[in-house]
Amino acid sequence: MSDNLRNKMFSGMFWTLLRQTSLQMFSLVEGVILARLLSPSDYGLLAMPAFFMAISGCFIDSGFGSALVRKQDRKPIDYSTVFVTTVCMTAFFSILLCACSPLIADFYNEPILIKIICANAALLFLNSFLSIQNTRLTIKMDFKAQNLFRVITNITIGITVIICAFCGMGVWAMVWPNFIMPFMNGYLYYRHDPWFPGFKFSWKVWREFFGYGSKLLVSNLITTTFDNIYPLVVGKKFSASDLGYYSKAQSYASLPSFTLQTVVGPVAFPVMCSISKDEQRLQEAYQRLVALTCYMTFPMIVGLAVLAEPFVMVLITSKWEAAIIYLQVLCFACMWNSFNVLSLDVFQVKGRSDLFLRLEIVKKMLSIVILLVSIPFGLLIMCYGQVIAANVSTFINVYYIKKVLGMGYWQQLKNILPSFFYAASMGIVVYFLLMFVKSYVLKLIVGFLIGVLYYFIISEITKSSEWDYLKRLFKDKVLIILKKSQ
Known part of the structure; x- marks a missing residue:
């Protein structure tokens, strides 16, 4: 990826990240207050x-x-x-x-x-x-x-x-x-x-x-x-209350992937459009974007699933306790959202809106079948059905990215697997350590701190390329801002 394109992409992501960080912090406070009222x-x-x-x-x-x-x-x-x-x-x-x-x-x-x-x-x-x-x-x-x-x-x-x-x-x-x-x-x-x-x-x-x-x-x-x-x-x-529990769980579960999509999505599509005729640069940009979004999304989703109970009980009170199990399950249904959105962006960039359409028809028909089968078994089983449908959709996208961009399965997955294992191991560590903590408030605080520290430490020890890339880009951006202020 050229320096000019990289600077444009990161500049866009930087300002979008600032916006999303400030908005999500405010939205979290707003959501907590409204859920109580x-x-x-x-x-x-x-x-x-x-x-x-x-x-x-x-x-x-x-x-x-x-x-x-x-x-x-x-x-x-x-x-x-x-x-x-x-x-x-x-x-x-x-x-x-x-x-x-x-x-x-x-x-x-x-x-x-x-x-x-x-x-x-x-x-x-x-x-x-x-x-x-x-x-x-x-x-x-x-x-x-x-x-x-x-x-x-x-x-x-x-x-x-x-x-x-x-x-x-x-x-x-x-x-x-x-x-x-x-x-x-x-x-x-x-x-x-x-x-x-x-x-x-x-x-x-x-x-x-x-x-x-x-x-x-x-x-x-x-x-x-x-x-x-x-x-x-x-x-x-x-009932309307059941829908309220489900919609609240869905909104929290989709928050990490939605945040990253709103950071990367508005930047990724125009950037990839600008290099759509250069296959090599397009592949590099796509791989980098997928690796970065998964690196940032996976730990947030796994952490939210593990801390769902103290998160709900402390922030929005026991009035919403019924939403906890839905939240935990739906987190894993939303895990691949950012990856799937970027994959679909590639089909649009390459002018393959026909393929985009065919894939959506196939994936959604399969998802509807899963929904119809799960309805008689209740709301929780319907949520598990969403997890199955999300994983099948991801596999289909991986298969057709190979055809459109000429990227093999391993070439795609090798950018994702390290982040997946980092997040999974983080979730296991936090889960077992919190078994010895009784207070919901302490569980939330301690679980969050341990998760963040563990993820950054393991990234540093294993020399994660995404972690190094983010540090380097952030450092470059800060230096540019400091130079402009002088």
């Missing part, structure tokens, strides 16, 4: 319409954003066509959601969902006017501004949510404050770059982007349907 049924009510909102979101983008990022010689008409398409599609689906809200409320037997869905539909429409600005920042690799804006808006909304929860607004405390986002983001985008795409539209550009984006649309629909089908099934078959 709100009930599991409140969280369940909010999760019930997630399936329908997510499906609408897929149609709204239709793969046009990815197509625009991937295109090399972009013109103003490309931006305006994507903008007009996004706004029009959002308007249509916002109206459709409002019209269907009584049916969705009847499906769950929760009348309050009518107002919740209509409010979220209006929010969806308002946010559509800003998606093109965010895409433009991604294309320009202006990750510093992108991440700064997200920190400002998310913290502002989070504080407002907490205030509303204290005022006894219940589930609405997590709905109304979100309307701050489009107005605040609009102001920040305009102050940073007073640019507007205009309302020009070209059918030629639309057909070009749709030719690529349509396959991504179908693929994203399949992925989104499956990713949100569990809340749909749990909300229908079980």
Whole structure:
């Protein structure tokens, strides 16, 4: 990987990491406060319409954003066509959601969902006017501004949510404050770059982007349907409280991989697009990204699974005790998320949206079969089914990366296995040492400290290439910042 590309990639990851670190620290505090103030049924009510909102979101983008990022010689008409398409599609689906809200409320037997869905539909429409600005920042690799804006808006909304929860607004405390986002983001985008795409539209550009984006649309629909089908099934078959326990466990279990995806994902895709014609550099970039994300994700997921009981009991109280076992199981269902996302990015970068689509169909059909088989056995068995489905999906991605990039199985796995064994041994050490500790508070503190120390020490002793790479890149970035400050 060239120095220039490496600097761009790491600079983007650096600013995204700062954003995610600050956001996750704040989100953890916010989540703890809200979990103490709100009930599991409140969280369940909010999760019930997630399936329908997510499906609408897929149609709204239709793969046009990815197509625009991937295109090399972009013109103003490309931006305006994507903008007009996004706004029009959002308007249509916002109206459709409002019209269907009584049916969705009847499906769950929760009348309050009518107002919740209509409010979220209006929010969806308002946010559509800003998606093109965010895409433009991604294309320009202006990750510093992108991440700064997200920190400002998310913290502002989070504080407002907490205030509303204290005022006894219940589930609405997590709905109304979100309307701050489009107005605040609009102001920040305009102050940073007073640019507007205009309302020009070209059918030629639309057909070009749709030719690529349509396959991504179908693929994203399949992925989104499956990713949100569990809340749909749990909300229908079980109570709102059960859905609250499941959704809270799922949100915590996916937090490590989601954090790394939001750090690496926005940087990885445009970087790999820029070197898509150079097979050797693309392989090197992909291997490095996979190795780094797994090195950082695995210990967080294993640590969370081992410390799930003290984590829940100390931070969000025994009110959420039923979520502990779901959290422990779902951690291992989310373990390979970052790897799978990067693999799918490669298919898009290579222009193989057809393969992307076929793989998603096969993987999700298999996952649906596992879901249908597990439903009669209860919610816990459904969670174990997710673990099986996740591992099968990972194996399929490894197989087709070999075909697309020409990388053998061992060439792919050798970058992952060291981090896997580091994390597994760390989890075993922490688990057995905590058997002698009774207090939940001490278990959480001691377990965290032992896990962090063990992981860094074993990385140093075995001379982990990822650990060395991160130290070197971080040192280089700090030196650059210090030089600029002088």
